[in-house]
Amino acid sequence: MGATWDGQGVNFAVFSGEAHGIDLCLFSTDGRRELARIPLRERDGDIWHVYVAGLSPGSLYGYRARGPHEPEQGLRFNHNKLLLDPYARKITGRFRWSDALLGYRPGTARTDLGFDSRDSAFAMPKAEVVDVNFPWGNDRRPNHRRSLSVHYETHVKGMTAGHPGVDPRKRGSFLGMASAPVLDHLDKIGVTTVQLMPVQAHLSERFLVEKGLSNFWGYQTIGFFAPDPRFMSGGDIWEFQTMVRRFHSAGIEVILDVVYNHTAEGNQLGPTLSFRGLDNRAYYRLAEDPRYYIDDTGCGNTMNLGHPAVLRMVMDSLRYWVEVMHVDGFRFDLATSLARGPAGFDARGGFISAIKQDPVLRNVKLVAEPWDLGPGGYQLGAWPHPFMELNDRYRDDVRRFWKGDEGVTSSIAGRLMGSADMFDHDGRAATASVNFLASHDGFTLEDIVSYSAKRNWGNGEENRDGHEPNHSDGLGAEGPTLDPDILAARARRKRNMLATLFLSQGTPMMLAGDEIGNSQGGNNNAYAQDNATAWVNWDRPDHDLADFVAWLARMRRDHPVLRQRLFLHSKPRHRDGIPDLSWRRSDGEPPTTEDWHDPNFRCLCVEIRAASATPGYSMSDDVLFAVINGGGDCTVQLPDPPGRRRWRRIMDTTAARQTTVFLVPGRTEVAVAAETVVVFDAAP
Structure with missing residues (x-):
């Protein structure tokens, strides 16, 4: 599928089940003629196809499809509209918003039922034939075990546009993203896996462009195989491949945020750019x-992965990014849309089953x-292995606990243990x-502790947009x-939340900039802000905060009981009969049922060992005791240390800089300050 160069010419292949004819259009090198x-x-x-001898990489092309224009029946063919190849590996040229992109003439009584005869080629970028071969050398995927993974969500431009250590010519690009200053920073704070916000070719909605804004986040995909040209400083796809190779050399994995749930063509009033003009009833x-589209995404349309050709395209795209890139x-993104069948979400349906059996993608x-x-x-927890899931319940419960909301202590205990x-x-x-504590769509960590209400006025929607509630507090x-007292309180709360994140079973994910106190000025929906916001x-x-995160990452790496694969359910271990998990009050006694429902029960203590069903004894000697104190000052009774060991304090969020302290032998009580996380390990 797509355009394939074999050294002597190019084969073009494109899907359409209902077109009467398809034309390949070749363009001049500047894309204008x-x-x-x-x-x-x-x-x-x-599958329609043609082989053109003599063509080579660099050739620009598009398609025109002929067929019935019957919008009432869902048929929207219009041969006047130039269409992007859904399998384009590279997209070249500037997209220009124009009424000529619409299949109908706006402003008429028939609206989208009408037919527009204007040629749209002048406003369209073109697909480009490329040679995807790249000198990978000895590139190897890091393949970090999930238990060792620390994810880091970031935007290619957002991470690099203002970075003083990145070459100004490479800021905002893949090459800037993989530059030494960025890699060194990620290595310092213990990141194993970078999750890049959308890098597939996308465009900005017309209403944003007309307001002088753009879709900065990139969740309006128009090319599922092509890196977005805005991230390539020289316009070549090898820049993306170079970025991946450099990340791998630094021991860091690359995960892509992909948007297969909808496309940038919008609803029935949207432009005809690719899929709509090739086979509207198949793709959507x-x-x-x-005449109308099902909109389960809030973006005007929903892709139809129930159609074999569309599911194949998505699977081909995923394999391409793994095997070639x-x-x-x-x-x-919005994954439930991908797995919805005729009866609703289906964990055994086509999309999930296709991935689980695929020899490339299942690994x-x-x-x-x-x-x-x-x-x-809403299908949190319903996805099958090997999928991981973003846990927004974790985000909300941790925010509420440290904000001081009542009735959250029992919930926070569950979140700490992996939301079993x-x-x-x-x-x-x-x-x-x-x-996670924060992600791109919401407050940053700094803003969680700095604002009680969102400030999205710069988005031009009168502050009506954005996530609510935020469970935040200034x-x-x-x-x-x-005010130094307020600043100190904010700093400690950030440390408390980050400490909770790294103490929790599961896979931690940080938002780029949270480790250095980055703020968006209270904007919790900065999707249209391609600027300093x-x-x-x-x-x-x-x-100091970045150093604290680095300490947390080392602590998690050094203590296997913090990153277990198996869930802990306070069951006795076969080796010694000691429970793998013991909850305690500050006085050392187990919490009662009444305690768990007491709004004043705010100091939660827990002793963590290897899960009872853990095979072997690889982590059997690792024991941690943690105090998560969301209340006032208190005295905590320490349990007896195991064997010939004594407790060692390895973390205390009252201070930004951490030091390890051995407690005096025989000491059984420790003072814990208000709103603090303290962690002890049992050391020889």
Whole structure:
């Protein structure tokens, strides 16, 4: 599928089940003149193809499809509209919003039922024939075990646009993303896996462009095989491949945030750019009245993965990014849309089953955003192995606990232990829960402790957009302040939340910039802010906080009991009969049922060992005792240390800089300050 160069010419192949004819259009090197129009006369089933001898990489092309224009029946063919190849490996040229991109003439009484005869080629970027071969050398995927993984969500431009250590010519690009200053920073804070926000070719919605904004996040994909040209400083796809190779050399995996749930063509009033003009009824899920689209995504349309050709395209795209571009996994945006069948979400349906049986994809990391806007769309915990899932319940419960909300202590205990109530079924691992405090769509960590209300006025939607509720608190001020007490309280709360994240069973994920105190000025929906609002601010980084995160990453790496595959359920271990998990109050006694429901029960203590069913004794001697104190000052009774050991304090969030301290032998009580996390290990 797509355009394939064999050294002597190029074969073009494209799917359409309902077109009456398809033309290949070849363009001049600047994309302005159509040089030739070649009918695709060969057809195998619904695959139209033609071989053109003498063409080489660099050739620009597009398609035009002929067929019935019957919008009332869901048929929207219009041969006047130039169409991008769904399998284009590279997209060249600038996209220009124009009414000529619409299949109908706006402003008429018939709206989308009408027919527009204007040629749209002048406003369209072109697909480019490319040679995808790359000198990978001895490139090897890091293949980090999930239990050792620390994910880091970031945006290529947002991470690098303001970074003083990145070559100005490479800021905002793949090459800048993989530059030494960025790699060194990620290595310092213990990141194993970078999760890149959408890098597949995308465009900005017309209403944003007309307001002088753009879709910075990139969740409007138009090319599922092509890296977005805006991230390539020289315009070549080898820049993406070079980035991946450099990340691998640094021992860091690359996961792509992919958007297969919808496309940038929008609803029935949207432009005709590719899929709509090739086979509207195949590519999209249409409503009972086929003039309209089912919109389970909030973006105007929903892709139809129930159609074999569309499912094949998605699978081909995923395999392409793994085999040709060497990426290590995917985060699926609004993943429930991909797995919805005729009866709703189906964990054994076509998309999930196709991935689970695929010899390439079943071995890479797969992260589902387990919801969409459709019926039965919230499916947290319902995905099968090997999928991991973004756990928004974790985010909300941790925020609420440290904000001081009542009735959250029992919930926070569950989140600390990998949210077994949702994930411990069908052989799933505790690492299936991707725990996070903040992500791109919401407040940054700095803003969680600096604002009680969002400030999205710059988005031009009168502050109506953005996630609610945020479970945030400015701790005595809204936004920036010079008050030292407020600043100290905010700093400690950030340390408390980060400590909770790294102490929790599951897979931790950080948002880029949270480790240095990055703020978006209270904007919790900066999707349209391609400026300093959404870029990571490297001008005044909080080095103490970054050092603290590095300490947390080392602590998690050094203590296997913090990153177990098996869930802990307070069951006795076969080796010594000691429970793998023991909850305690500050006085050393187990909490009662009444305690768990007491709003004043805010100091939670826990002793953690290897899970009872852990095979072998690889981590059997690792014991931690943690105090998560969301209340006032208190005295904590330590349990007896195991064997010939004594407790050693390895973390205390009252201070930014951490030191390890051995407690005096025989000491059984320790003072714990208000709103603090303290961790002890049992050391010889």
